[in-house]
Amino acid sequence: MTGRIRACRFGVIMLKLFWWTSLLATIGFIVSAVLWLPHDWPVWLGVLLAVIGIEFAIFWIGIVIVYLTSVQLGLKIRVIGILCGWIPIANLVALRLIIRTVDNEVRFESAKEVLNRSRAPRRICATRYPILLVHGVFFRDTAVLDYWGRIPGELQRNGATVYYGEHQSAASVPDAARELTERIRRIVETTGCGKVNIIAHSKGGLDMRYAIARCGAAPMVASLTTINTPHRGCGFADYLLTKIPTSVQNRVAATYNAAAARLGDAHPDFMAAVHDLTQSGCARLNARIGDWREMDKTTAPGVTPIEPDPADPFSGIVCQSFGSKLRRATTGKFPLNFTYPLVKWFDGPNDGLVSRPSFPWGERFIWLEPNGTRGISHADMIDLNRENIPGFDVREFYVQIVAELKRRGL
Template sequence: MELIGLALLHPDYYQISIYWKQWTMAATIAILIGNLIFWTGIITVYMTSVQLEIKWRVIGILCGWIPIIHLITLGKIIHITSNEIHIEKNKIKLNESRQRDEICKTKYPILLVHGVFFRDFQYINYWGRIPNELQKNGATIYYGNQQSADSVENCGKELADRIKEIILETNCQKVNIIAHSKGGLDSRAAISTWGMDKYVVSLTTINTPHRGCEFADYLLSKAPESLKMSVAKTYNTALKKIGDPNPNFIEAVTDLTASACKKRNESMTNSPNVYYQSVGSKLNTPSGGRFPLNMTHSFVKYFDGANDGLVGENSFPWGEHYQFLTVKGKRGISHGDMVDLNRENFDDFDVREFYVQLVADLKKKGL
């Protein structure tokens, strides 16, 4: 006790105490400033970035509470998103440079037709950033608004009604259809079965299973009836609640089988009044795709060969012109990539510019 008392009386003790308090205060202020910088930066990036993956968003939150580490993490996240900024700046410059040309202002408007198990929601666009890019370059866009799941014939009827509605409202006379996946089959039905060849000037199908999916035949033949009915009931009930008037899961899946498509192709022939063209793509490896296509690629490959994660390459071609797309390396271009499902930029393929040039080509053809 006497030693402690002597220490307290020593003049250096108070000097050290002052230094310690100053250091503690400085460290506290530094931590607070660091946290302020981090959370301001992270919130800004999270609210504005489309490209930042969920993985890095989670890492950012977890590391946000660890001093110094959080600033290193923020630096990494900013580095990732800097490429996004560079791409978007170039996009703006490109669109401004050709704004007067309106290269996507076709004679007839564009009707975008979605694929199976999706809908044309008002706030979540099936086609990602594509429609906005087309509109910036002069395109007039409409949507199919057919049900998410039903037979090709029934969805074709819905599209036929939609086409007549657009023509009645706008007096545009005809439309150019760009359809993805099953939407291409629905569109062919609208043209050939429901008489829309009078009102459709062109049909471009994107990754459409014109010859069906062999794996779908296998699954439907092997799955227990009780399981199929249970899945169908769950799906149909859920989709009715979000807008489908009469969804039919079983009819939709059945119409995607190779056997159903073979039979349909024999009777549903092309119209000479319509320009048909098609596009397909390939996912190079399972790891190149996003969930769930990274899980389905190998299974589909067993039955259908090279594929986009869902549809075999041999099923894509239809019409006068066919374009096959892929990129080097393990990635490739998936079924979802072709409609900008994940809003993702990746090397060697710009999905937005691809559609701009696709529509620009329709304009050059006078369509």
């Protein structure tokens, strides 16, 4: 068990102790007040003050520890705890929410630690070729600015060697593809690994398809797994670009490009990236790429055999795709809670940004739709919020993807 989880467990034990001892003390003081007051009031008052002091210490030790160490509390529950802490009854409800949330976190992380220790000797993610994680638009994915949340660490704990795309946050697909091709070439030449297994999220999947088909990356790629990639674009993006005045688009683009340049992007291009994510933009890209691994939009999960084609730049590369469904807007974090209804109106079931018909590509497509009312958003698929989602362990999801690549000799 990690130090953080041990601290979380201690903190939640202290809060549980506070909860039950406060309840028993309250009952005890009510009963003792009938027996001792008014003739023994000094003793009663002294005991009351001593108990209040002890309970005060227990509570604050517990609450400070869980606030400092818990990941799953998040900002929302922390704010609820602070706001409700001074309101009778509401503070008890908030405390129960905090205890339940942290207790579940401790149980989940402890079980995950046990699982990883039990399979550590097998190094199930130690693939023949290293893993290259390729980010989507408007983010970076370096080891410092971690786009992928807890996923890289989980892969490495299970034997994987992980690299990052480290390309610009916003650029056209062709520009990003050229940048990624050079990144792959540097990795291959520096390490002598020969090839890489690529896992690409969102626009990163389009960038990598273009890199393989048009930029010469194909000989250096063993597999390409796309995660929630809009292979056929986002219909609502086409709509927005026709409704938002050009002057507003230009102001937004200029503001973003200036900020991205200060953060390290050499040639940020907000509008080029956005246009390449529209349905019309993806249609143009697919025409240039040659949609060698196009799947029928109704393809069920499973493997579709594809005969090797000498003219196919993807020949010999394992290609697969995944997509997920967000069930309702309220379970998507900002801004997906706003975009989900728009995408649903224009494109149907979606992850908050990309619809189901746009996801399938490659030899295999898997649609993720867990039980319950929450679903899995575009951001959940990269652990952006570090949230333990009931019914979907995002870290284990990636571990199993990479473990399967290892089983296939990649």
